[in-house]
Amino acid sequence: MKLVVQVKLLPSPGQASALEAPLRACNRAAAYASQVAFAKELKDRNGLQREVYTDLKATFGLSAQPVVRVVKKVVDAYAVLKANLQAGNLGPPTAKRYRKAVGTPIAFRPEAAQPFDDRCLSWQYDARTVSIWTIDGRMKGIRFACSPDQLKTLVAHRKGERDLVRRGGTWFLIATCDIPDPEVYEPTDWIGVDRGIVNLATTSDGTNHQGRRLSRYRRWQARKRAELQARQTRSATRRLARRAQLRQFCLGLPRELEEAAIVDGCGHWRVYWNIVLPMSRPILSALAILFFLANWNAFVWPLVATNDQSLTVVQLGIASFQTQYGSNWNYILAAATVAALPMLVLFFVFQRQIVESIKTSGLK
Structure with missing residues (x-):
């Protein structure tokens, strides 16, 4: 099982400046490699590395291993883009987002995260410091802060790359830990609760507790929604949008007020009349106006x-x-x-x- 551990770096002002230089250089190199990959249609790691390896070292002052990490970052970015296109996440081929994505090379922000491996970054757990490669050489003694549980996880299970991240002026290291899967056992004496999405409560023996009234209401809502979708008219589309707007508003109402009223002895009708309905006046007024228009x-x-x-x-x-x-x-x-x-x-x-x-x- 993969688990991500985030630790906060505590560099001095001089160390922070030294960390910023390689981060920006790696992202400039990634932008250059992305343009080459887009122009020459090189999406495999070996082909792109043969094409840009010498240029990245000479132009951006990177050593061998950071160049390899930069090339892998670019290849991974294009792999993610391809998966999104195939899944339809950017719309059909005629969509503006789709055409923009396939028509321009992938860009990298100057302070985008940069992955490092063990040859570029090492940990000193006892001293709570890290040693990181920079443009000017190896920089040692950068302090980091994390909880005792995070430190224990890092020591026992850290594996793979680490990402150097700058967010809001603060430096972080995000490390991947490979934790063994927990032992599978048969649970007893527990109740799993799903708050209103599918089942309200299901016990370990498979008994489903959701209520006939709730099931009937859900079937009625699904049937009405299907009827409106089948009409495919402007009026039906408008009604679907209004229903969705009203539902979204009601989902945002604080459940704590309803629970407090139930604790005070209010029934469902009184909760609706004295709490839900007064709080729903803005959306009901807006829907009434929109229907009138x-x-x-x-x-x-x-x-x-x-x-x-x-x-x-x-x-x-x-x-x-x-x-x-x-x-x-x-x-x-x-x-x-x-x-x-x-x-x-x-x-x-x-x-x-x-x-x-x-x-x-x-x-x-």
Whole structure:
């Protein structure tokens, strides 16, 4: 089992400057190697290393082993990019992100993490110091800090590369530890709890406790969602988005308030009426406004459903000012202004609720 241990380096100002130089040099070398790999389509480690090995040593002042680490970092980056493309994580080939990813070489930040192996970095556990390769030679005596458990894990199980990372002006070393898998045993007298995703509670004998009411509600939600998705209309898409927005808002409500009310003796209905509903006023107000706007601006349904001129809505009235022989633009613009007034009034009256609901639900 792989486990990552992060330790904090405590370099002096002079040591910090010496650490920054090789980090930036390695990332400049990685950017150069990435451009060569992209231009010559060299994605294998041996081929790219033969192509750039001499240039990286001469141009960027790197020794042999850091050059090997830089080449491996570039090859790994292109391997990850290829996997993301194949998995569709960047969209279809026609997507802008996809075309940008395949059309430009991979770039490396000046302070991106740099991997080191045992020939570039060594540990002195008793003194809690490390020795790291730099452009000016080996730098020894860099102190590090970690918990006793982390130190014990490093001593017993450290294996593989270490990454030198600078984050927010602080230096870290991230080491990989290969820990033996724990012994498999049959658990007894325990309950595993899944908070509302699939099962609420499942005991070790396989008994599932989630309640008929919850199962029925989940099936109803899945059926409604499938019905809306099958319609493939703008109205159905809008309703799906509103349902998702309302659900996201409700998931963000503090569970502690509900639990405190239950402890005080409130039932489910009182928790909903006195806690959940008052806290949901912003999202309910915003959804009510959005539904009003959608119906206020509706054109096709009133055109199909009404034949009586006395029942004509304002959008149909605006359309009636346009004929095949001409348009009464003064009437059209005046009617459009009148039609926009209720929406403007609603926004200015309820703008606080709209902003609050969007901010809390995470809608982008």
